[in-house]
Amino acid sequence: MATIRDVARLANVSVATVSRVLNGSSKVSEQSRRAVLIAQKELSFCLNANARALAHQDSEIIGATVPDLSDPYFGAMIRACERTAQLQGFTLLVLQGFHDPLREEKAIENLISHQCRGLIIHALSMKEQDLKAYMQRIPYMVLVNRELEGFKDRCISIDNEKGEYLAVKHLIEKGHKKIAYIGSSHKIHDAFERKAGFLKALHEAGLEADPKLILEDEPYLEGGAAATRLLLSRKVPFTAIACYNDNMAAGVMSEIFEAGLSIPDDVSVVGFDDLFLARCLNPKLTTIHHPVDEMGRDAVLLSTSIYNQSPEPFIPSTFEVNLVERKSVTHPKA
Amino acid sequence: MATIRDVARLANVSVATVSRVLNGSSKVSEQSRRAVLIAQKELSFCLNANARALAHQDSEIIGATVPDLSDPYFGAMIRACERTAQLQGFTLLVLQGFHDPLREEKAIENLISHQCRGLIIHALSMKEQDLKAYMQRIPYMVLVNRELEGFKDRCISIDNEKGEYLAVKHLIEKGHKKIAYIGSSHKIHDAFERKAGFLKALHEAGLEADPKLILEDEPYLEGGAAATRLLLSRKVPFTAIACYNDNMAAGVMSEIFEAGLSIPDDVSVVGFDDLFLARCLNPKLTTIHHPVDEMGRDAVLLSTSIYNQSPEPFIPSTFEVNLVERKSVTHPKA
DNA sequence: GACTATAATGTAAACGTTTACATTGTGATA
């Protein structure tokens, strides 16, 4: 690999001049400028980002962790993060935690070691205490989809309880009384909040929550399917299912069909997240929308604004959840 | 941020000893070791990856570009890449090209500047010539899903033509004779190959390809839907649709239902890619499977093996495409 | 006690940039 010194030699100028040309900083004569650019092309030269970060004391890297990039929900979020980072001239370094506290912690350490000048963390498995320590240590670390006592102003998340509440209220308004809930077995914040929203809506309508109609499984397609099989085997009548997320709803729908029932005529289904997937399902899924793109964008903006110690601090949008009515819900039969 | 010097001072040893402890290299007395570790914890110290890369002349970063992380196909691929990278002790730096040749090129430059020790490039929009220049310059750069003359041994891709051929042959074997093709309007390799596969299967069966039944649009849900509307408006009879990919198939299915037709009874549909999505659709989508995970894994393994100049070069698996029969295809009526 | 082999540690020179400061060259002004 050629270095800046090689370019300087070839262009017959000093390294400082090369650096100035390549960074567009300070004044350089048109002649030197040209010579440097030619030498650069000749050598296919490219500044070394590591050396640059070291000298400059700024890595131009924003770090992010996310559980799993193959999940379109996180894909969409990261996409928004990278877009925003790129717009600010930064590069996004993404690591996956795979729902494992150890890997999540390793990922954060890794990002710190790269001297990230922004940190967006989506880590649901790590212990609160450990996460707090990092939040304390890195003032510009921002949390997504997790609320942490004492750091609310650096947590970007939606009102999960309200979301699920809206979903279930919608079912109740349609006339459903026997509503099942297929939740996530992950012991995290979102899971608790969404279940609370379900119970709240029931309670508010004076409906009893039947424990036999409340199940939990892994928050993926397969989990939704498995829970549905279990639910059907219990022979407890129900007319609607509220799901922890769209992925589970997809599994739920597939098993309902498998059982020879129809959606929404026999069973109404609501999801949560409003993934791309929701529009692909048939019938199209009624679900709770939340603005993933804006969350990703605001997380980056918030983190960098803290890092830069901007005079007027960045205030993230309030992320409204709302119901998107599609075709998977109708009135119960009879 | 504390530096290695601070740790050395606190632990009352030299920087070299700290470095040795933190890198697990060479022999260090248990006493020094302990002192260093304590000092490290005390200062929350973390080696600076940039300085490390500079001194060490090895960044421990593997770079990758992909068009768009919100697309589950790429998400799945990147996930496999990161897994493999992590297993080797490297960090994956992912950049998005957003189907834009300029951004793709910028992404590659960016990765080069970070001194990546492995390069996995999924860039379909860049001109062949420009890409070749990079391939020439970076011997360990590996291409995914794109074949480049003269660099076949560094291209990881599937046989698109064969895939589409299998899909269409399946339709023909079921008795279909009037088969529509909804392809991608992107002017890339995959698009041409898959269309060629479609034509080949038709030709082999002695069937005529009706130009009115061949459409193109953006390779996403919306594109599939738009093409289907156009197709239906043409009033040319058909009994099956072969799609460029699963995303388009989802749009196709949704419009077919919208038109009051049923799948597969009125229209059979085949996709391509076998995304997670294919199993979510109703009916579940018959499609062409290819091993995204293994491709991601092998891309990383190949790139690093070249970088390391391994004595015995890594030979990527041959990536077999095959038909996955689900529920979206049946015999044509009558 | 003198010597040697070896383990543990320290010293200082890289690595490839950026940038404060110093130097040079040029034209304008008095």
Place this chain on the structure above:
DNA sequence: TATCACAATGTAAACGTTTACATTATAGTC
């Protein structure tokens, strides 16, 4: 002509590590 202002450029010291080499301490051997 001497002086000044200013633009263009160069010099060299950081930045935080790693690591070759040098040094010191320790134990074993004769």
